[in-house]
Amino acid sequence: MSHTAHIPSHRKPRRSASKLALRAGVAGGVLGTIAVAGAAGPANAEPVTETIEMPTLGSLETAGLASAVAASAEASQQEALDQSLQTQENAALQQAAKEAKTAKAEADRKAAAERAEKAARLKAEQERQEAEERASRDRERTRLVAASASTSSDSSNSSDDNDSSSSSSSSDSGSSAGSSDSETQAPSGSAASIVAFARAQVGDAYVRGGTGPNSWDCSGLVQAAYRQAGIDLPRISSDQSSMGTSVSLSNLQPGDILYWGSRSGSYHVAIYVGGGMYVGAQNTSTGVVERSLDWDTPSGAVRIL
Structure with missing residues (x-):
């Protein structure tokens, strides 16, 4: 190892090339100005002393730093x-x-x-x-x-004018009609299909304007039941009750159409199914039900079959 290895260097730190160039340029400019001034003046003129403030490197660095700070x-x-x-x-x-x-x-x-x-x-x-x-x-x-x-x-007043035999005959006729009313009638043919269809819908809902298959109004149910027998009926209850021939409530047959109101202006219809019973779409509370004629006695009936 050299004996001078641990001796600290006394050299000044080397300046960067840019700094040296800047200083040399400034110094050269100043010396050139002085030389020109000396050559132009008279020989006996007193030397002009002019102080020129040279920009220092520190001021340039400060200006750049301020600009950077402002930009930041x-x-x-x-x-x-x-x-x-x-x-x-x-x-x-x-x-x-x-x-x-x-x-x-x-x-x-x-x-x-x-x-x-x-x-x-x-x-x-x-x-x-x-x-x-x-x-x-x-x-x-x-x-x-x-x-x-x-x-x-x-009729009672008229029977008073008749003899006792006529009265007895009338009584027998009334008894026969009463037994006929209570007799259970078994439908057949087209009436059987109408009755079977009507009874199959018992329990369905009542909906105004309903025509099935799971909800009905009164005339919609009657129309659909008769369609099973190949018979086309009008859609409205008053038109349905105007069809066929009028029959008395004591001479009903299964498949007859029952109506409430007048025949040409009925407001409700149902189907007689025999045994003093009928099936009809009553209202929203009951839906399609099978009821006795005594539950809501109809105004009349018509027969189409």
Whole structure:
């Protein structure tokens, strides 16, 4: 190892080439100016002493640093502005989503309230119609009872003028009619298919305007039952009761059409199935049922078969 290895160097640190070039350029310019001035002046002129402040390397470095700091500050300012704008945009989006959710909930609530109100109106209307139908049937039943009582009174007065044998004959005839009414009749042929179809629908729902297969109104059920026998009936109850020939309630046969109201203006129809029973689509409360004639006595009947 050299004996000078541990001796610290006394050399000045080497300056960079750019710094040396800058200093040399500045010094050369100054010396050139002085030389030109000396040559142009008179020989006996006193030397002019001029102090020129030379820019130092430190001032140039300070100016660059200030520029860099200013640029950094501007970039930080721009970034802060961008972040503020992004924050405001996110807040606006969240507020819009919240308002949209609130508006949807309010719209759903209003729609549910409207559906409930509509359902209540429909129910009230159905109850009103059923009440009107019951009242109409009660009025028609009262009229028929009064007419029957009047006919019985006329017959009684007429029988007083007859002899006892005629009275006895009339009594026997009445007994025969009564036993005929209570007799269970077995349908056959087309009547059998009509009765079978009608009974098969017992338990189905009543729907105004319904024509099957699982919901009916009164005339829709009658029309479908007769279609099983190859017979086309009108769709409306009043038109159906105007078909065929009129028959008395004491002379009914399975398959006859029962009607309530007047024959040309009936408001309800059903099918007589024998044994004093009928099948009809009554109302929304009962649906399609099989009932006794005594449960709701019809106004009349027609026979089409």
